[in-house]
Amino acid sequence: MAARSKTTAKKEYKWELRLYIAGNTPKSVTALNNLKRYCEEHLKDLYQIEVIDLLIHPQLAAGDQILAVPTLVRKVPVPIRKIIGDLSNEEKVLVGLNIRPLKN
Amino acid sequence: MPPKSKYNTTQLKKLPKTPTGVKGLDEITRGGLPKGRPTLVCGAAGCGKTLMATEFIVRGALEFGEPGVFMTFEEQAEELEMNVASLGINLPKLQKEGLVKIDHVHIDKSEIEETGEYDLDGLFIRLGYAIDSIGAKRVVLDTLENLFAGLNNQAILRTELRRLFSWLKEKGVTSLITGEKGEGTLTRQGLEEYVSDCVILLEHRVVNQISTRLMRIVKYRGSIHGTNEYPFLIDEDGISVLPITSLMLNSDVSSQRISSGLPALDKMLGGKGFFRGSSILISGTAGTGKTSLAAYFANETCKRKERCLYFAFEESPQQIIRNMKSIGIDLKAHIDKGLLEMHAARPTLNGLEMHLVSIHKHVKRFKPKTVILDPITNLITVGSVSEVKAMLIRLIDFLQTEQITVLFTALSLNTIVTEQTDEGVSSLVDAWLLVRDIESNGERNRGMYIMKSRGMKHSNQVREFVITDEGLDLVDVYLGTDGVLTGSAREAQQLLEATGQVLRKHALSRKDLEIERKRKVLEAKIASLQEEFESVQDELNKSYVEEELTKEIMAKNRRKMMQSRQTKNTGNGSKK
Numbered sequence: 001m002a003a004r005s006k007t008t009a010k011k012e013y014k015w016e017l018r019l020y021i022a023g024n025t026p027k028s029v030t031a032l033n034n035l036k037r038y039c040e041e042h043l044k045d046l047y048q049i050e051v052i053d054l055l056i057h058p059q060l061a062a063g064d065q066i067l068a069v070p071t072l073v074r075k076v077p078v079p080i081r082k083i084i085g086d087l088s089n090e091e092k093v094l095v096g097l098n099i100r101p102l103k104n
Numbered sequence: 105m106p107p108k109s110k111y112n113t114t115q116l117k118k119l120p121k122t123p124t125g126v127k128g129l130d131e132i133t134r135g136g137l138p139k140g141r142p143t144l145v146c147g148a149a150g151c152g153k154t155l156m157a158t159e160f161i162v163r164g165a166l167e168f169g170e171p172g173v174f175m176t177f178e179e180q181a182e183e184l185e186m187n188v189a190s191l192g193i194n195l196p197k198l199q200k201e202g203l204v205k206i207d208h209v210h211i212d213k214s215e216i217e218e219t220g221e222y223d224l225d226g227l228f229i230r231l232g233y234a235i236d237s238i239g240a241k242r243v244v245l246d247t248l249e250n251l252f253a254g255l256n257n258q259a260i261l262r263t264e265l266r267r268l269f270s271w272l273k274e275k276g277v278t279s280l281i282t283g284e285k286g287e288g289t290l291t292r293q294g295l296e297e298y299v300s301d302c303v304i305l306l307e308h309r310v311v312n313q314i315s316t317r318l319m320r321i322v323k324y325r326g327s328i329h330g331t332n333e334y335p336f337l338i339d340e341d342g343i344s345v346l347p348i349t350s351l352m353l354n355s356d357v358s359s360q361r362i363s364s365g366l367p368a369l370d371k372m373l374g375g376k377g378f379f380r381g382s383s384i385l386i387s388g389t390a391g392t393g394k395t396s397l398a399a400y401f402a403n404e405t406c407k408r409k410e411r412c413l414y415f416a417f418e419e420s421p422q423q424i425i426r427n428m429k430s431i432g433i434d435l436k437a438h439i440d441k442g443l444l445e446m447h448a449a450r451p452t453l454n455g456l457e458m459h460l461v462s463i464h465k466h467v468k469r470f471k472p473k474t475v476i477l478d479p480i481t482n483l484i485t486v487g488s489v490s491e492v493k494a495m496l497i498r499l500i501d502f503l504q505t506e507q508i509t510v511l512f513t514a515l516s517l518n519t520i521v522t523e524q525t526d527e528g529v530s531s532l533v534d535a536w537l538l539v540r541d542i543e544s545n546g547e548r549n550r551g552m553y554i555m556k557s558r559g560m561k562h563s564n565q566v567r568e569f570v571i572t573d574e575g576l577d578l579v580d581v582y583l584g585t586d587g588v589l590t591g592s593a594r595e596a597q598q599l600l601e602a603t604g605q606v607l608r609k610h611a612l613s614r615k616d617l618e619i620e621r622k623r624k625v626l627e628a629k630i631a632s633l634q635e636e637f638e639s640v641q642d643e644l645n646k647s648y649v650e651e652e653l654t655k656e657i658m659a660k661n662r663r664k665m666m667q668s669r670q671t672k673n674t675g676n677g678s679k680k
Contacts, residue, residue, distance in 0.1 A: 022225035030220075054226060058233035065210045066226035068255070081215060084255075088220035096217030 015039075015047035016076035017097075020061070022054045022069040027086045031070035034087040042099050072097075119326040122170070122242070122278040125163025126156065128345030132321060132330040138301045140276045141325075142269050146283040146290045146297070147306030152317060152338055153282040155191075156306070157244040158184070159342050160280050162193050164242045165203035172242035173234045173277075174206045177250035181206040191342050202238045207231075211254030218256055224264040228271060235277060243272065243279040249292055262295055269299040290322065301325045307333075314486050316455035319345055335457030337465070346461045357381065358507060365404030366397075368578035369537075372554055372563035378535055379559065380473075381507040383500045385530060387514040388539030392550050393571055394513040395419070397539070398476050399428045399435065400576055401511050406438035410473035413466060414446040417482045421446035432575045445470055456487040456495045463499060467508065474509045480529070481515040496529050516540075534558045539569060542581075542590050549590035552578060568594065 019035060021028035032051065039047045054061050054069065064073050068084040074097055083096040093099075121135035130136045137143045137160075145153050161172035176184060184206060185195040198204040207230065235243065252261055272279045281300065283291035290297040290305060297303045303322040308315060318333040336345040361376035370377040378384055384401075386394050398414075405412040416424060424446065425435045438444035447466060451459070467475060477499075483492050496512075503510045512529070530536050536555040541548045550569040554562045567578040568590045582589035582597045589597050 020226060022229055027221050027223070054229040058229045061226055061230040061233065062207060066230065067209060067211065067224055067251070068222040068227070069225045069229075070222060071226060079215075081217070083217040083219060085218050085220035085222040092217060092219040096219070 014077065015043050015074070015097075016050070017047060018050045018052060018064070018073040018075055020052050020054055020064065020066045020069055020071045020073065028070050030086040030088065031072070034090075034093070035072060038087075038090060038093055038099070042094065121327070122164075123168060124160050125167045126159050126343050126345065127341075128334070128336070129319075129343070132319075132334060132345060133302070133324065134327060134329060137278055137280065138325065138327065139278050140273065141301040142272050142279045142281055142299070143302040143304065144281050144283055144291070144296045144300035145304045145306060146285055148285045148308065151306040151308040152336075152343060153306060154179070154184075154246050155188075155338060156304075156343055157246050157280050157282055158188050158193070161204055161242055161244050162188070162195070162198065165198055170241035170278075171203045171205075171238045172244065173231065173238070173240045174204060174244045174246070175209060175231060175234070176206065176244075176246050177209050177211065178247055179208070181208050191340065205234050205238050205240065207234050209250075211250055213254050216254065222257075222260065224251075224261075224268065228268065232275070235275060241277060243275075243277045245279065245281045247282045247284060248296065249284045252293060262293065265293070265295060266299055269296075297322070302327075311455070312486070314452065314455045316457050318457075335455070335461055337458060337461040339465075341465075344461060344465060346457070346464055362408070362509065363404050364397075365400035366576055366578065368567070369552075372565070372567065372578070373535070373557055374560040374562055376560075378509065378557075380509055381504055382509060382534035382558070383504070383532065384509070384511045384535045384537070385514060385533040386511065386537045386539060387516050387530075389516050389541055392539040392541060393569060393576065394515070394539060395424065395478055396428070396431055396571060396576055397537070398478050398511055398513055399424065399431075399433050402444060402474065402476055403428075403433045403435065403438070405474040405509075406441070406443040409443065411442075411470060412438070412444050412474040412476065413470055413472040414444065414476045414478070415463060415466075416446060416448040416478050417451050418479060420448050430573070431571060432573065445472070451482045451486050454486075456483060456491055459483065459486075460495050460499055464502065467503070467506065472508060474511070475503055476511045477513070479513040479515050481513075493529060493532075497532060500529075500532055530555070542568075544590065545593050547591050549594075551581065551590060 017035070017039070019028075019032060021031070032049075035049060039049065052060055054066065060066075064071075064080075064082075066073075070084070070086060072083040072087060072093075074081040074083075081096055081098070083093055087093050120139040121133070121137065122139045123130045123136035124133075145156055147153050158174070161174050164170040164172050174184070179187070188195055195204060195206065199206060209227070209230075231243065234240065248265065251265075252258065255261055281296060283293075283296050285305075286292040286294060290303060300323075302324045305320045305322050307318045307320070309318060310316075317336050317338065319336050320333045321329045321331065334345050336343055358380040360380040361378065362380050363370050363377040364373070386397050388394050402412045402414055414421075414424075419427075421439075425439075428435050435444060435446075439446065445466070447462075449459070449462075453459075454462075463475070463477075480492070480496065483495070487495070500510060512533070514529070535557040538553045538555050540551055540553075542551045543549075550571070552567050552569040554564075566581050568581045570577050570579055579594070582594050
């Protein structure tokens with residue numbers, strides 16, 4: 001899997017998301033697919049997803065205090081939020097990212 | 105077949121060990137922690153887990169050339185650096201040199217949401233990266249409980265923790281994991297102790313308001329280890345554990361003799377004093393001069409240019425120095441020369457074991473030839489009789505293996521001398537001196553006995569022990585018809601004897617005179633007899649000479665007569 005894949009090419013994003021994974025495991029694939037789905041649905045054209053594979057860049061794990069994989073980090077808007085797991089529970093992810101109000 | 109089995113053990117591959125560098129711990133574990141395996145250090149809050157982990161990493165880096173990773177879940181790296189700076193450890197420097205890497209793992213439950221499946225590969229990768237970046241041989245994880253506090257899915261955590269332990273083993277790093285003590289179990293999760301190869305339990309116990317830190321090795325796979333609770337000390341040098349039960353009774357003995365400082369006492373001890381490396385007990389009631397005797401011994405040791413360590417549990421060093429000046433001992437001079445060190449501590453300062461540990465440390469550092477404990481009786485306030493005895497056994501044992509002479513003083517609480525001292529150590533010591541009050545004729549005097557002295561001829565006499573401005577001395581006591589005479593009674597007796605002696609001397613000279621006179625009379629008599637004999641002899645000689653003379657004269661006359669007759673005859677014939 002590519003280390004960083006930018007899904008959109010806009011200059012400014014309201015949402016900057018970073019997904020930490022460790023190799024191409026079923027869990028990380030599920031997490032990425034889930035994340036993409038939620039973003040397309042709720043944050044169309046407002047987000048940027050950065051995927052970091054820790055197997056390739058292990059030195060980046062300390063920066064965002066990553067313990068578990070997969071971990072989704074919301075860098076922008078602040079405060080930083082972290083969601084760990086394969087993001088299978090949509091409601092929890094949206095609450096965790098505080099996305100719900102934007103949809104309305 | 106002992107030779108064969110010996111051969112076998114050398115052939116078999118034994119468990120390799122990694123020394124921790126923590127004083128004493130390597131002795132209990134017979135070499136250190138299992139190499140390349142995880143070890144758990146568990147205990148309640150404030151018992152020294154983090155410090156031990158830090159020492160493991162730092163000493164590994166400094167003393168054994170093994171870089172280490174310190175992964176902390178609790179303290180910030182800066183906090184940790186500050187905490188160990190008080191022990192003189194420069195963590196930032198070690199980090200710059202690439203010997204130590206500190207990684208702070210921050211878990212904040214409020215920031216983290218969990219949905220679905222996950223694993224702790226992130227942590228593994230992070231740790232793996234840290235290990236590989238400095239080539240670490242040692243890893244510390246402090247404290248894993250925080251993972252459980254930060255994450256909800258306990259099932260995942262448990263499996264991941266198990267995986268972490270085996271992953272650490274695969275990595276070949278010697279790891280030390282700290283864990284909070286749980287209720288009824290060694291750790292909160294009850295998991296780490298089963299997956300670790302070695303479990304060390306730390307405790308901080310308070311009994312009778314006195315705290316003692318204790319360490320116990322709960323398990324150690326594939327190795328023999330000490331199983332007791334060992335007290336340990338945390339001070340400016342970090343942790344020191346005292347493996348004090350090596351009671352093998354196989355220490356070397358010396359037949360060298362050392363003076364007690366009192367010539368008269370040495371004379372009682374076969375003329376030469378105590379054995380080097382022996383243990384001496386001076387017991388007695390209050391104010392009988394035990395401390396003075398101890399100070400004499402210390403003084404004598406320093407005079408031989410040997411080092412002496414003095415532990416005072418009752419008086420301050422200044423007080424002892426002042427008091428001993430009054431009997432002519434200048435301890436201050438020895439202290440200035442660095443031959444004497446005095447340590448005063450109230451027994452209640454810390455637990456018994458702690459005292460032992462601190463004595464141990466001082467002895468190791470100062471390397472004295474003589475150690476004095478004055479008095480051991482006060483230790484009873486911080487422990488039971490059996491505990492004090494156990495402590496003293498270990499102390500004597502330790503000092504004997506180091507060939508250090510030890511002198512204890514002990515206070516007997518009653519004047520009736522029992523066969524045992526309060527501490528029950530009399531059977532352990534090599535020499536036991538007893539100083540006691542002898543009360544008679546309205547005064548108290550001090551008497552000294554040697555109750556026992558192993559391996560030498562010693563006096564069975566009671567001596568009077570006198571303390572004067574010039575110092576201590578032992579005087580023979582008088583065993584008269586009235587019993588033992590001491591003090592002024594002894595002096596009176598001495599006077600009496602002196603008078604008797606003068607009288608006897610006088611009588612003797614008179615007799616001599618008499619004899620002289622008799623001799624003179626006799627000699628005079630002999631002279632007169634001699635004279636008498638000479639006069640008789642003279643008389644006899646005189647008659648004898650006269651007889652000779654008459655005989656001669658008569659013969660002469662006869663010849664004359666015969667001559668004259670012949671001439672007459674011839675005349676007559678011619679005429680005819």
